[in-house]
Amino acid sequence: MAEPQSLKLPADAGTQLVFRSGVYLASQQFMRNYAALVGFVILFLFCLAAVLAEWLSPYDPTLLKLSVKLQPPSLSHWMGTDFFGRDIFTRVIWGGRVSLLVALMVVFYSVMVGVPIGLLSGFIGGKLDNVLMRVMDAFLTFPPLLLAVAIVGLMGPDLKNVVIALAIVQVPVFARIVRSSTLSAREEVYIVAARALGASPFRIVFSGILRNIVSPIVVQITIVFAGAIVAEASLSFLGLGSQPPDPSWGRDLSDARRYMSDAPWLLIGPILAIMMCVLSINFIGDGLRDSLDPRTWRARTAKKDQIMVPEGVGTSA
Amino acid sequence: MGTLTYLLRRILQIPVVLVVTTLTIFIVVRATPGDPVELVLGMQTSPDAVEALRVKFHLDKPLYQQYLIWLWDVLHGDLGSSVRLNRPVTQMLGERLWVSLQLATAAMLFALIVSIPLGIVAAIRRNTWVDYVATGYTVLGFSIPNFALALILIYVFSVTLDWLPITGIGSSTTRGGGVWKFISPFILPAIALGTVQTAYLGRLLRSSMIDVLSQDYIRTARAKGLKPLVVITIHALKNAMIPFVTMVAIHFGYLIGIQITIEYIFAIPGMGLAVLTAVVNRDFPVIQGFTLVIAVFFLLVNMIADMLYTLLDPRIRY
Numbered sequence: 001m002a003e004p005q006s007l008k009l010p011a012d013a014g015t016q017l018v019f020r021s022g023v024y025l026a027s028q029q030f031m032r033n034y035a036a037l038v039g040f041v042i043l044f045l046f047c048l049a050a051v052l053a054e055w056l057s058p059y060d061p062t063l064l065k066l067s068v069k070l071q072p073p074s075l076s077h078w079m080g081t082d083f084f085g086r087d088i089f090t091r092v093i094w095g096g097r098v099s100l101l102v103a104l105m106v107v108f109y110s111v112m113v114g115v116p117i118g119l120l121s122g123f124i125g126g127k128l129d130n131v132l133m134r135v136m137d138a139f140l141t142f143p144p145l146l147l148a149v150a151i152v153g154l155m156g157p158d159l160k161n162v163v164i165a166l167a168i169v170q171v172p173v174f175a176r177i178v179r180s181s182t183l184s185a186r187e188e189v190y191i192v193a194a195r196a197l198g199a200s201p202f203r204i205v206f207s208g209i210l211r212n213i214v215s216p217i218v219v220q221i222t223i224v225f226a227g228a229i230v231a232e233a234s235l236s237f238l239g240l241g242s243q244p245p246d247p248s249w250g251r252d253l254s255d256a257r258r259y260m261s262d263a264p265w266l267l268i269g270p271i272l273a274i275m276m277c278v279l280s281i282n283f284i285g286d287g288l289r290d291s292l293d294p295r296t297w298r299a300r301t302a303k304k305d306q307i308m309v310p311e312g313v314g315t316s317a
Numbered sequence: 318m319g320t321l322t323y324l325l326r327r328i329l330q331i332p333v334v335l336v337v338t339t340l341t342i343f344i345v346v347r348a349t350p351g352d353p354v355e356l357v358l359g360m361q362t363s364p365d366a367v368e369a370l371r372v373k374f375h376l377d378k379p380l381y382q383q384y385l386i387w388l389w390d391v392l393h394g395d396l397g398s399s400v401r402l403n404r405p406v407t408q409m410l411g412e413r414l415w416v417s418l419q420l421a422t423a424a425m426l427f428a429l430i431v432s433i434p435l436g437i438v439a440a441i442r443r444n445t446w447v448d449y450v451a452t453g454y455t456v457l458g459f460s461i462p463n464f465a466l467a468l469i470l471i472y473v474f475s476v477t478l479d480w481l482p483i484t485g486i487g488s489s490t491t492r493g494g495g496v497w498k499f500i501s502p503f504i505l506p507a508i509a510l511g512t513v514q515t516a517y518l519g520r521l522l523r524s525s526m527i528d529v530l531s532q533d534y535i536r537t538a539r540a541k542g543l544k545p546l547v548v549i550t551i552h553a554l555k556n557a558m559i560p561f562v563t564m565v566a567i568h569f570g571y572l573i574g575i576q577i578t579i580e581y582i583f584a585i586p587g588m589g590l591a592v593l594t595a596v597v598n599r600d601f602p603v604i605q606g607f608t609l610v611i612a613v614f615f616l617l618v619n620m621i622a623d624m625l626y627t628l629l630d631p632r633i634r635y
């Protein structure tokens with residue numbers, strides 16, 4: 001990032017005002033939120049473990065070794081072993097790869113479809129808006145998990161179908177949020193000005209509106225991301241997602257359920273992994289919500305280093 | 318816009334939403350591979366038997382006719398019958414919905430028992446250790462999936478302590494066995510299902526209590542010497558309950574929508590499991606019927622929530 005521009009005010013103002021970019025200010029706010037920072041570190045470690053699963057995990061996640069089946073946690077098997085002698089710690093790491101990848105893809109697809117629908121609906125309005133939103137409403141009426149179960153059940157149990165189903169369920173959520181943000185952004189003075197200057201609709205939508213409604217989208221992404229991890233685990237738990245012998249937190253929990261009285265430790269790994277992941281994403285989401293909304297941090301920052309918030313940031317209600 | 322006009326508009330939207338949902342499911346069922354008739358009869362049956370069943374379920378007609386026939390029957394109160402079980406769908410729906418409503422009620426009761434004291438105490442003792450413990454609880458409650466919690470509860474209370482049964486909801490063995498025999502199977506599923514709601518509702522009540530407690534009329538009530546308990550329960554809680562009650566209505570519906578994993582673990586014959594079995598068996602009359610009823614149910618829940626909002630808070634006008 002370039003050096004922040006300084007601006008000398010007339011001497012009687014007495015202070016120096018520093019202009020900084022919104023991203024810089026927001027990230028500075030984010031760093032001050034310890035819960036969010038801790039969440040970020042944990043999620044980063046989970047991602048790292050998922051990417052480096054081949055090198056990090058001590059065993060093969062699918063290798064059967066019946067001589068060590070159902071062993072309690074020990075130094076050689078930190079979280080014990082399951083009925084087939086597979087190392088649970090290894091499977092939790094590999095399961096993280098599945099969970100995070102599915103969640104990432106769900107976010108990607110639902111944003112790619114939902115955001116354009118919301119933009120179209122909010123920007124063009126009229127009949128198109130009416131039709132699109134009625135369809136979105138119809139989808140929102142249905143409980144998301146049940147709809148996902150129905151879709152995956154009909155298409156056949158498979159992780160690919162889980163991604164499709166969960167993305168379908170989330171599209172209307174993004175469309176709704178983007179539409180309402182677009183509606184209010186459309187009336188902002190800078191959009192009216194851009195229109196008056198003859199900017200093309202394409203330019204108005206992408207560099208005018210989209211850039212200014214990024215924060216609600218980002219916050220929603222964290223919610224959907226955490227939700228997708230739980231939903232994937234639920235579907236896999238029901239036998240609709242990841243198929244054996246592939247590792248998956250939900251799938252492994254449904255196996256652990258069967259040996260609960262003999263080997264209760266099988267529950268610990270997957271449950272802890274899901275909870276820590278969801279918890280850290282929730283913390284990040286809360287942190288982002290606060291740091292992306294300048295109204296909540298103006299007072300605190302002003303005291304510290306007299307930063308002037310760029311005009312127009314966060315003033316739209 | 319007056320409340321009545323708003324209500325009327327909402328009611329007029331219902332058919333549109335219902336057609337969109339049922340038509341979508343109808344198309345998805347037909348577009349995905351797997352023939353329900355073959356699934357029921359198996360591969361070895363005579364072509365005549367297959368043909369007879371096809372005619373019976375109108376599978377020999379074009380798609381749009383199939384949908385219209387279904388729609389016509391629905392308007393006459395007939396949802397058809399299950400391909401697999403040969404039972405009327407309405408009858409199955411009745412049983413399943415009844416069980417699901419029971420479970421949702423139990424879970425909501427648990428959520429209320431925990432969240433109301435939690436929200437009030439956290440608001441009154443704001444920024445003390447009590448509040449922090451309450452916040453910690455809600456944060457954890459948000460992040461544990463209900464089926465994971467269910468497994469932990471089963472391990473502790475059924476497997477290890479042997480205090481509570483795992484199954485028994487909706488089964489004939491619990492009938493006529495006294496109150497405890499009826500209630501006990503609900504306890505673990507209700508806790509597992511309702512914990513997220515305790516967190517959500519507790520946090521909601523806390524913030525709306527804090528909101529209300531900073532109002533002028535609370536200061537007036539305190540200043541004129543009313544007992545703190547009276548101020549908190551009669552003056553503050555009554556107003557803080559407005560957003561709370563609406564959310565209770567919404568979350569009650571929500572509970573039915575997320576029951577499926579709990580039904581699966583505790584072998585509860587509710588709506589979720591019915592959808593799962595119907596979908597896996599491609600029992601399309603059942604799928605169609607359940608889609609319709611679930612959509613109607615959730616439309617009603619959302620409408621009731623909206624209406625409650627205006628009833629409880631006269632300031633809100635649509």
